[in-house]
Amino acid sequence: MRSPALAVTRLFAASLLLAACSDDDGAPPSSPSGGDALVAPAAGEGAQLAMAFPVESGGEVHVCRRFVLPEGAVEVEKLEHSYSAGAHHMIAYREDVAAAEVDDGYFDCGDIAGPFVYSEQSPRATSHYPDGVGMRFASGQVLRVEIHFVNTTGQRVDADARLNLWWAQAPLEIEAGSLFLYDRDISIPAGGKWTARMHCDIPEDIELLYLLPHTHRLGTALRGWISGGDLDAPQLFLESKGYDDLHTRVLETPVKVRAGQAIDFECDYENTSSKTVVEGPSKEQNEMCLILGGYYPRLDAAAEFCTMPGSGPAHAGTSTCGEVLNCTATAADAIADEACWLDTCEGSSRAVNDFTNCGFNACPEVCPGPDCGACVVAACPEEFSACQAATCD
Numbered sequence: 001m002r003s004p005a006l007a008v009t010r011l012f013a014a015s016l017l018l019a020a021c022s023d024d025d026g027a028p029p030s031s032p033s034g035g036d037a038l039v040a041p042a043a044g045e046g047a048q049l050a051m052a053f054p055v056e057s058g059g060e061v062h063v064c065r066r067f068v069l070p071e072g073a074v075e076v077e078k079l080e081h082s083y084s085a086g087a088h089h090m091i092a093y094r095e096d097v098a099a100a101e102v103d104d105g106y107f108d109c110g111d112i113a114g115p116f117v118y119s120e121q122s123p124r125a126t127s128h129y130p131d132g133v134g135m136r137f138a139s140g141q142v143l144r145v146e147i148h149f150v151n152t153t154g155q156r157v158d159a160d161a162r163l164n165l166w167w168a169q170a171p172l173e174i175e176a177g178s179l180f181l182y183d184r185d186i187s188i189p190a191g192g193k194w195t196a197r198m199h200c201d202i203p204e205d206i207e208l209l210y211l212l213p214h215t216h217r218l219g220t221a222l223r224g225w226i227s228g229g230d231l232d233a234p235q236l237f238l239e240s241k242g243y244d245d246l247h248t249r250v251l252e253t254p255v256k257v258r259a260g261q262a263i264d265f266e267c268d269y270e271n272t273s274s275k276t277v278v279e280g281p282s283k284e285q286n287e288m289c290l291i292l293g294g295y296y297p298r299l300d301a302a303a304e305f306c307t308m309p310g311s312g313p314a315h316a317g318t319s320t321c322g323e324v325l326n327c328t329a330t331a332a333d334a335i336a337d338e339a340c341w342l343d344t345c346e347g348s349s350r351a352v353n354d355f356t357n358c359g360f361n362a363c364p365e366v367c368p369g370p371d372c373g374a375c376v377v378a379a380c381p382e383e384f385s386a387c388q389a390a391t392c393d
């Protein structure tokens with residue numbers, strides 16, 4: 001039997017993969033390859049992080065490679081990418097790895113390696129920032145680039161992916177960041193409809209530059225609001241029709257979110273299958289409710305991942321936080337496990353979220369894994385005690 005504290009591993013497992021989806025089930029979207037692939041910046045103007053690897057017919061892979069940025073602090077005013085047909089997404093992370101440990105090798109991946117630098121689910125895109133705004137990197141910073149690739153052809157293909165970082169022409173005044181707002185509590189009943197809801201507190205003033213809504217096949221809508229503060233009513237800032245409407249929204253005028261306000265969002269689903277569908281990485285078997293985005297100035301990682309105290313999924317069940325952890329400890333499978341979390345009562349919702357958020361923030365190197373539970377209990381004693389004491393009142 002698992003320790004109840006091991007239930008927090010679910011948060012990590014839920015966030016392992018951003019399984020973005022191709023535009024057409026029968027063929028990958030048209031995308032740059034060969035001579036159309038992104039040209040590297042000239043010497044002194046930037047750097048290109050390039051990946052090339054074979055994928056066998058019918059293969060689905062998540063492949064990563066690490067790159068070491070130049071010595072001396074680096075400031076980047078623009079990022080752009082291209083990837084070949086068959087790729088589903090590209091993600092770049094800051095990774096806490098010594099430069100001396102990095103080689104040119106490729107490796108299987110899918111975990112969240114650190115704060116996001118760049119994320120895209122289209123074959124080619126560019127992130128522009130206002131003058132004086134961009135990304136800052138430490139001397140010799142290690143970046144990990146991840147590609148999710150599915151080869152639906154009848155033969156082996158050579159995947160190609162490139163990410164350009166363009167050095168700032170003048171010193172930056174403000175550092176930009178990337179949001180990854182992920183609802184980990186989703187369970188859509190067989191033959192039914194359901195809505196997932198998420199609340200993300202924003203601790204400092206920010207301006208949103210671009211947004212990427214994300215669901216899987218059962219998603220029929222995604223809506224996002226800014227709420228709280230001096231607003232008389234929630235302000236709608238993002239609307240999507242779900243799976244068929246996942247393109248990047250570049251905001252001509254940045255959307256401001258004030259300190260103390262929140263980003264609230266929800267996803268609607270319709271499940272016509274005969275099986276319950278829960279959250280997870282597979283676009284075929286699981287669902288997601290997710291907002292990614294670029295913004296400035298950069299927040300702490302907990303705010304970027306919606307794992308601050310008080311942030312997390314909404315619950316309206318009947319179980320206390322302690323009962324939920326006991327339930328997950330004996331859950332037979334992912335569907336039963338998800339049912340435990342979703343049965344959290346409103347009065348215990350914050351306690352459940354604060355406990356799992358603390359685990360995510362404190363134990364990224366061992367969660368998921370056999371040492372996760374012990375790490376979370378040791379790192380989050382106040383949150384664990386609050387969970388055990390929480391009621392439904």
